[in-house]
Amino acid sequence: xxxxxxxxLIGPLRDMGSAPAFLVEVIIGGLAAGLMYSLVALGFVLIxxxxxxxxxxxxxxxxxxxxxxxxxxERGAPLILALLATAAVMGAxxxxxxxxxxxxxxxxEQIILFMATIGLNFFLEGFGELAWGSDxxxxxxxxxxxxxxxxxxxxxxxxxxAALTAGVLVAVMAVFFQRTRxxxxxxxxxxxxxxxxxxxxxxxxxxxVVWSAAGLxxxxxxxxxxxxxxxxxxxxxxxLKALPVLILGGFTSVPGAIVGGLIIGVGEKIAEVYWGPLxxxxxxxxxxxxxxxxxLLVRPQGLFGEKIIERV
Amino acid sequence: xxxxxxxxxxxxxxxxxxxxxxxxxxVSLEIRRGExxxxxxxxxxxxxxxxxxxxxxxxxxxxxxxxxxxxxxxLRPYDVAALGVARTFQNVALFKGMSVLDNVMTGxxxxxxxxxxxxxxxxxxxxxxxxxxxxxxxxxxxxxxIEAIRKAPAGKLPYGLQKRVELARALAAEPKLLLLxxxxxxxxxxEKEDMCxxxxxxxxxxxxxxxxxxxxxxxxxxxxxxxxALDYGRxxxxxxxxxxxxxxxxIDAYLGVAHA
Numbered sequence: 302x303x304x305x306x307x308x309x310l311i312g313p314l315r316d317m318g319s320a321p322a323f324l325v326e327v328i329i330g331g332l333a334a335g336l337m338y339s340l341v342a343l344g345f346v347l348i349x350x351x352x353x354x355x356x357x358x359x360x361x362x363x364x365x366x367x368x369x370x371x372x373x374x375e376r377g378a379p380l381i382l383a384l385l386a387t388a389a390v391m392g393a394x395x396x397x398x399x400x401x402x403x404x405x406x407x408x409x410e411q412i413i414l415f416m417a418t419i420g421l422n423f424f425l426e427g428f429g430e431l432a433w434g435s436d437x438x439x440x441x442x443x444x445x446x447x448x449x450x451x452x453x454x455x456x457x458x459x460x461x462x463a464a465l466t467a468g469v470l471v472a473v474m475a476v477f478f479q480r481t482r483x484x485x486x487x488x489x490x491x492x493x494x495x496x497x498x499x500x501x502x503x504x505x506x507x508x509x510v511v512w513s514a515a516g517l518x519x520x521x522x523x524x525x526x527x528x529x530x531x532x533x534x535x536x537x538x539x540x541l542k543a544l545p546v547l548i549l550g551g552f553t554s555v556p557g558a559i560v561g562g563l564i565i566g567v568g569e570k571i572a573e574v575y576w577g578p579l580x581x582x583x584x585x586x587x588x589x590x591x592x593x594x595x596x597l598l599v600r601p602q603g604l605f606g607e608k609i610i611e612r613v
Numbered sequence: 614x615x616x617x618x619x620x621x622x623x624x625x626x627x628x629x630x631x632x633x634x635x636x637x638x639x640v641s642l643e644i645r646r647g648e649x650x651x652x653x654x655x656x657x658x659x660x661x662x663x664x665x666x667x668x669x670x671x672x673x674x675x676x677x678x679x680x681x682x683x684x685x686x687x688l689r690p691y692d693v694a695a696l697g698v699a700r701t702f703q704n705v706a707l708f709k710g711m712s713v714l715d716n717v718m719t720g721x722x723x724x725x726x727x728x729x730x731x732x733x734x735x736x737x738x739x740x741x742x743x744x745x746x747x748x749x750x751x752x753x754x755x756x757x758x759i760e761a762i763r764k765a766p767a768g769k770l771p772y773g774l775q776k777r778v779e780l781a782r783a784l785a786a787e788p789k790l791l792l793l794x795x796x797x798x799x800x801x802x803x804e805k806e807d808m809c810x811x812x813x814x815x816x817x818x819x820x821x822x823x824x825x826x827x828x829x830x831x832x833x834x835x836x837x838x839x840x841x842a843l844d845y846g847r848x849x850x851x852x853x854x855x856x857x858x859x860x861x862x863x864i865d866a867y868l869g870v871a872h873a
Contacts, residue, residue: 389737486722488708488715492707492709496706496707496708497708498691498694499691499706500694500719500722500783501691501694501695502691502719503691519644571626593766
């Protein structure tokens with residue numbers, strides 16, 4: 302009994318203390334992965350804030366963006382050109398979604414919009430594979446997947462670049478949506494469509510802006526994840542990892558998405574490395590969901606989410 | 614010029630149909646600058662439909678709308694707002710998660726200009742602009758006596774106050790035409806008196822033209838310069854409050870005389 306307690310409570314901490322450089326490596330790896338989760342979660346938050354709809358298709362948008370990018374590069378487009386073209390495609394997609402999906406469904410129940418995004422999910426999945434093929438593709442962005450060492454800590458170049466890019470993007474978005482009047486308009490739209498229209502907010506423009514932003518986020522997420530593990534269908538599943546991040550951070554909070562992602566990234570890496578051996582590993586696969594479950598019980602609005610009390 | 618000045622709003626033979634339902638039938642009316650017009654009628658008479666047409670939420674199946682003399686039949690709600698028409702809703706439509714102050718500030722969105730970059734940095738003209746708008750909004754908040762609740766989340770306020778905040782947001786846009794959909798519904802006597810005072814005050818102080826839908830006849834008689842009565846989507850009376858009150862058609866509509 303004491304042995305068990307020791308190995309659960311004390312042992313892992315002792316391991317951490319005995320190899321601090323390794324601990325730092327684990328944390329850095331966790332932060333890098335966490336920022337990627339944040340990035341996907343951010344896509345959800347943006348759309349949820351502006352259209353009050355949970356975008357089931359966010360994960361597939363990541364896949365679609367990566368597929369488009371790789372597809373263009375396979376056909377000989379240089380990286381920069383392919384990037385710009387992909388951004389244009391995601392913008393066009395946002396425009397099309399606004400026209401075909403959101404506009405006809407304005408003022409409908411949330412659940413109807415949600416169902417529409419499920420439809421969108423299947424459409425994009427099918428369309429992406431139709432256009433670019435369904436085999437696993439390698440994405441080479443010219444950053445080697447190798448490591449360098451700073452103060453005895455190994456750092457992966459690709460992960461570092463990904464984390465920095467994600468960090469910059471997240472910061473820019475946060476500032477844009479929190480501090481500009483678009484941000485205020487966005488919050489207004491999220492709260493009440495009719496009222497937002499009545500004070501002169503062009504709902505349709507806001508939607509296009511937001512879905513384009515979510516599309517850009519999807520490109521970056523798609524590149525980063527695609528470069529690590531290849532561009533394939535499973536890329537769309539990282540959206541599932543964003544769910545616990547959203548529950549942790551709150552569906553309506555940009556900072557929440559960031560902090561939530563970091564907590565989950567670091568948490569699952571540490572749990573995996575130090576507690577994993579105790580239960581035979583694979584903690585990484587379920588840690589986030591258990592954490593989210595605990596949060597749902599204790600603080601369902603998330604760390605930064607707005608508590609919404611509805612009168613019935 | 615011998616002509617009368619152009620009315621602020623002209624509604625010309627407007628019909629609205631939803632499928633088989635004729636919500637408005639060839640309604641014509643005008644709203645002149647500076648007046649307070651009450652639109653009355655039994656439930657289902659088409660009052661809210663009329664308001665929705667004017668604010669661009671619905672578009673007429675037939676007929677035309679003119680605002681300040683130019684044709685505005687097919688504008689969308691945000692374009693109508695940009696022309697200087699603000700409105701409130703029958704079932705208060707506030708941004709419930711935002712504070713009262715933020716709610717009223719959203720009313721200024723159309724007035725704000727300038728670079729997003731500067732805004733993001735909170736610097737230079739953007740900062741000055743924010744402060745100017747803030748000052749204007751504070752004036753309205755003072756005027757409607759909601760200083761005490763300016764930081765409160767709008768969704769948590771009692772109904773009567775929510776209606777007042779909604780009015781504040783509409784006023785923040787400095788509208789030429791203010792449309793109020795049952796501003797006093799569900800209020801108690803004191804709240805109604807306050808609201809009457811504010812409506813008269815807005816008209817008086819800012820010179821805002823106001824069209825309002827109201828059921829409470831004593832309120833209507835007290836504050837409006839002119840009353841328009843609708844029944845079954847048709848205009849049945851249009852005139853001074855005492856005239857309309859004495860109109861046999863209006864009395865019949867309210868008492869439910871069978872239509873031949």
